[in-house]
Amino acid sequence: MFTAFLIKYAEIAIKGKNRHLFEDALIHQIKYALKKVDGKFFISKTQGRIFVEAQSEFDYDETIDALQHVFGIVGICPMIYVPEEGFEKLKEVVVKYIDDVYADKNMSFKVHCRRIDKNYPIESMEVNARLGEVLLDTYPEMHVDVHEPEMVLNVEIREKIYIYSTVIPGPGGMPVGTGGKAMLLLSGGIDSPVAGYMISKRGVKIDAVYFHAPPYTSERAKQKVVDLARLVSKYTGPIYLHVINFTDIQLYIHEKCPHEELTIIMRRYMMRIAETIAKQTGCLGLITGESIGQVASQTMNSLIATNEVCELPVYRPLIGFDKEEIVVVSKKINTFETSILPFEDCCTIFVAKHPVTKPNLNVIRKHEHNLDEKIEELVQTALETDELIIVE
Amino acid sequence: MEAYLDNSATTRVFPEVAELAVKIMCEDYGNPSSLHMKGVESENYLRYARETLAKLLKVNAKEIFFTSGGTESDNLALIGCAMANNRRGKHIITTQVEHAAVRKTCEYLESQGFEVTYLPVDNTGRISLEDLQNAMRPDTILVSIMYINNEIGAVQPIAEAGSLIKKLNPNTLFHVDAVQGFGKVRIYPKKMGIDLMAVSSHKIHGPKGVGLLYVNEKVKIQPILFGGGQQMNLRSGTDNVPGAACMAKAAELLYAHFDEDIQRLYELKRYFVEGVRKLENVKVNGLLPGEDEITGTAPHIVSVSVYGVRAEVLLHTLEEKGIYVSAGSACSSHKPQPSATLKAIGADSKQLESTIRFSFSVYTTREELDYTLAEMYDKIPILRRYARK
Numbered sequence: 053m054f055t056a057f058l059i060k061y062a063e064i065a066i067k068g069k070n071r072h073l074f075e076d077a078l079i080h081q082i083k084y085a086l087k088k089v090d091g092k093f094f095i096s097k098t099q100g101r102i103f104v105e106a107q108s109e110f111d112y113d114e115t116i117d118a119l120q121h122v123f124g125i126v127g128i129c130p131m132i133y134v135p136e137e138g139f140e141k142l143k144e145v146v147v148k149y150i151d152d153v154y155a156d157k158n159m160s161f162k163v164h165c166r167r168i169d170k171n172y173p174i175e176s177m178e179v180n181a182r183l184g185e186v187l188l189d190t191y192p193e194m195h196v197d198v199h200e201p202e203m204v205l206n207v208e209i210r211e212k213i214y215i216y217s218t219v220i221p222g223p224g225g226m227p228v229g230t231g232g233k234a235m236l237l238l239s240g241g242i243d244s245p246v247a248g249y250m251i252s253k254r255g256v257k258i259d260a261v262y263f264h265a266p267p268y269t270s271e272r273a274k275q276k277v278v279d280l281a282r283l284v285s286k287y288t289g290p291i292y293l294h295v296i297n298f299t300d301i302q303l304y305i306h307e308k309c310p311h312e313e314l315t316i317i318m319r320r321y322m323m324r325i326a327e328t329i330a331k332q333t334g335c336l337g338l339i340t341g342e343s344i345g346q347v348a349s350q351t352m353n354s355l356i357a358t359n360e361v362c363e364l365p366v367y368r369p370l371i372g373f374d375k376e377e378i379v380v381v382s383k384k385i386n387t388f389e390t391s392i393l394p395f396e397d398c399c400t401i402f403v404a405k406h407p408v409t410k411p412n413l414n415v416i417r418k419h420e421h422n423l424d425e426k427i428e429e430l431v432q433t434a435l436e437t438d439e440l441i442i443v444e
Numbered sequence: 445m446e447a448y449l450d451n452s453a454t455t456r457v458f459p460e461v462a463e464l465a466v467k468i469m470c471e472d473y474g475n476p477s478s479l480h481m482k483g484v485e486s487e488n489y490l491r492y493a494r495e496t497l498a499k500l501l502k503v504n505a506k507e508i509f510f511t512s513g514g515t516e517s518d519n520l521a522l523i524g525c526a527m528a529n530n531r532r533g534k535h536i537i538t539t540q541v542e543h544a545a546v547r548k549t550c551e552y553l554e555s556q557g558f559e560v561t562y563l564p565v566d567n568t569g570r571i572s573l574e575d576l577q578n579a580m581r582p583d584t585i586l587v588s589i590m591y592i593n594n595e596i597g598a599v600q601p602i603a604e605a606g607s608l609i610k611k612l613n614p615n616t617l618f619h620v621d622a623v624q625g626f627g628k629v630r631i632y633p634k635k636m637g638i639d640l641m642a643v644s645s646h647k648i649h650g651p652k653g654v655g656l657l658y659v660n661e662k663v664k665i666q667p668i669l670f671g672g673g674q675q676m677n678l679r680s681g682t683d684n685v686p687g688a689a690c691m692a693k694a695a696e697l698l699y700a701h702f703d704e705d706i707q708r709l710y711e712l713k714r715y716f717v718e719g720v721r722k723l724e725n726v727k728v729n730g731l732l733p734g735e736d737e738i739t740g741t742a743p744h745i746v747s748v749s750v751y752g753v754r755a756e757v758l759l760h761t762l763e764e765k766g767i768y769v770s771a772g773s774a775c776s777s778h779k780p781q782p783s784a785t786l787k788a789i790g791a792d793s794k795q796l797e798s799t800i801r802f803s804f805s806v807y808t809t810r811e812e813l814d815y816t817l818a819e820m821y822d823k824i825p826i827l828r829r830y831a832r833k
Contacts (some may be wrong), residue, residue, distance in 0.1 A: 266760055266764065267758075267759075267760030267761040267763065267764060268757050268760070269758055270756065270759075270760050271760075303830055306830055307829075307830075402830070
């Protein structure tokens with residue numbers, strides 16, 4: 053029965069001159085999200101409202117699902133237009149609307165009219181009263197509660213008149229594209245997709261880098277990362293995924309450096325490579341899924357060691373999250389099932405039984421000098437292996 | 445060069461078989477249940493399939509039932525017989541090294557009130573007849589033993605087991621999972637005391653999605669699928685005509701030079717095992733002691749533990765050169781799923797994580813094996829240098 057949706061977004065964030073940028077980005081993202089939905093849609097904006105109108109038959113559930121993946125949307129209100137045929141017609145439509153939407157009418161309600169078009173002959177208070185009256189007459193089970201109603205029937209009178217009464221929550225946040233771009237270090241675990249999702253939610257476009265280490269990691273492990281990127285891209289839009297062959301660097305570190313420091317030194321090189329690509333592609337920061345103390349390489353001491361090799365800010369949105377909290381988000385964004393597929397990733401293949409948890413920066417730097425002979429060349433070679441996969 | 449050495453996972457379809465599939469799918473596509481000409485035509489294919497396979501097994505055509513593959517055949521045999529015979533008893537005997545299609549089905553039957561004895565195996569993967577004899581009880585309704593183990597190629601003493609079972613209790617049914625055995629050893633159920641036998645098509649160069657269950661006409665069994673009543677009510681569902689005909693065609697082609705092929709496979713196996721043994725610190729699993737160490741095992745499976753190299757890493761290393769093998773126990777550092785077979789033959793954890801399987805077919809050549817061995821000689825010492833410390 054619904055043919056259109058009113059899109060609500062956080063208005064506080066968009067005061068002033070930036071408002072149209074925000075709205076245009078949101079419309080762009082809505083269009084992108086609806087491309088995969090069965091049906092044709094027309095998207096328009098007027099005075100602080102964005103409307104999605106169906107112009108053909110469409111799949112309601114798919115549409116809602118697509119809109120719930122667009123950052124910046126706070127609420128989605130399925131609505132119907134009322135033909136301009138006078139107040140009697142409005143009453144008739146409202147009565148039918150309630151019958152269609154609410155099987156059980158035993159509920160409290162109020163009517164909330166906004167009369168933007170001041171040429172409309174009846175004032176909003178009176179619209180409220182008269183529509184309330186007809187509902188009470190038609191459906192004796194309904195009763196009015198203006199303070200805490202279970203249902204609010206919104207009637208907006210603009211160029212067109214429309215009514216809605218349900219608000220389906222959106223993901224919130226800011227439209228992707230309003231906050232610049234950042235490079236996500238995507239591993240295939242539970243955390244990094246969630247980290248990407250969270251930063252993207254603040255309007256940031258995401259690129260990603262994945263380090264693979266054939267033959268120690270398999271083609272399936274790589275496919276898993278592509279699949280994860282695809283799931284995240286449902287929220288973020290297309291992701292440029294850079295796949296870097298890390299095997300030779302890893303083996304070289306394995307050969308030259310103390311085994312307990314392998315993971316830390318390896319991560320330092322991953323950060324360096326990620327930053328190089330980030331700078332080349334116009335990213336303004338790096339994103340990791342690190343959380344303090346989760347593993348040896350994520351203690352505060354270890355983070356000093358991995359942080360110092362980067363100039364760009366490293367965003368770590370999960371830094372204060374417990375694993376359980378991360379899992380909750382990963383289930384919400386549907387990446388959990390894929391994340392727990394048992395393929396070896398490059399961080400675990402050579403991991404020491406007792407890796408350092410409090411690396412001394414000077415010691416790490418000193419041991420890194422063991423690599424001086426070949427490492428520059430190996431990093432360069434690794435950068436040349438960059439395989440770009442556009443995931444959407 | 446490419447060397448496909450994972451033929452126990454699946455095999456390349458014979459070209460003649462693929463051609464037959466196209467013909468049946470595009471021209472003779474009728475449903476054998478239809479009354480018209482198209483139906484009769486396709487029924488002829490089904491008859492050809494049944495008669496051909498029956499002849500190769502020396503059984504009656506009406507004792508052949510087509511299924512969706514090895515798994516369904518095992519399920520039908522075990523569940524169908526357990527349910528139909530549960531008034532006589534609720535005891536079932538099987539082994540610790542069965543394929544999941546049997547093992548999991550037995551676990552299901554345990555949950556339904558049946559009692560299952562799992563026979564142990566020695567370090568070559570074989571059960572002992574003495575254990576079998578001791579496990580047999582008056583209420584044993586079914587014994588299920590695989591012919592050839594899919595992981596290490598151990599061959600079970602099926603004929604001996606068959607006659608022992610029938611001697612101890614003629615009412616006990618004997619099911620054999622011959623998914624790896626059919627086409628590798630000559631199997632004649634009626635001479636071996638086998639009452640039911642599962643065979644899969646895609647392990648013998650036929651298409652996937654089809655298999656058969658041999659059911660001796662005297663066996664009391666009930667269906668596990670219900671519907672249109674095809675195949676004498678035991679296996680409802682529209683007959684998979686191309687599947688059945690192609691499976692028969694593949695078997696026919698395989699049996700055309702059976703003995704030469706098997707002899708050649710044994711030669712290849714012997715050659716490969718010798719080659720593998722030139723590596724340091726490796727173990728070839730499942731071979732017998734003494735003279736028939738090779739010929740007493742499956743002709744097409746070689747299980748090798750390469751100590752100090754994780755199976756998955758070796759697998760991917762070989763893959764880079766177009767050599768396709770299988771990891772004895774698929775695992776990762778996150779979720780080890782050690783193989784039941786390897787554990788049953790007494791493999792320790794080091795061996796479990798470093799075992800790979802090579803499996804041959806009639807397409808396998810000595811050049812492919814040389815190529816594979818050369819790659820192993822080359823890469824294994826390097827891989828060993830980079831072990832987890």
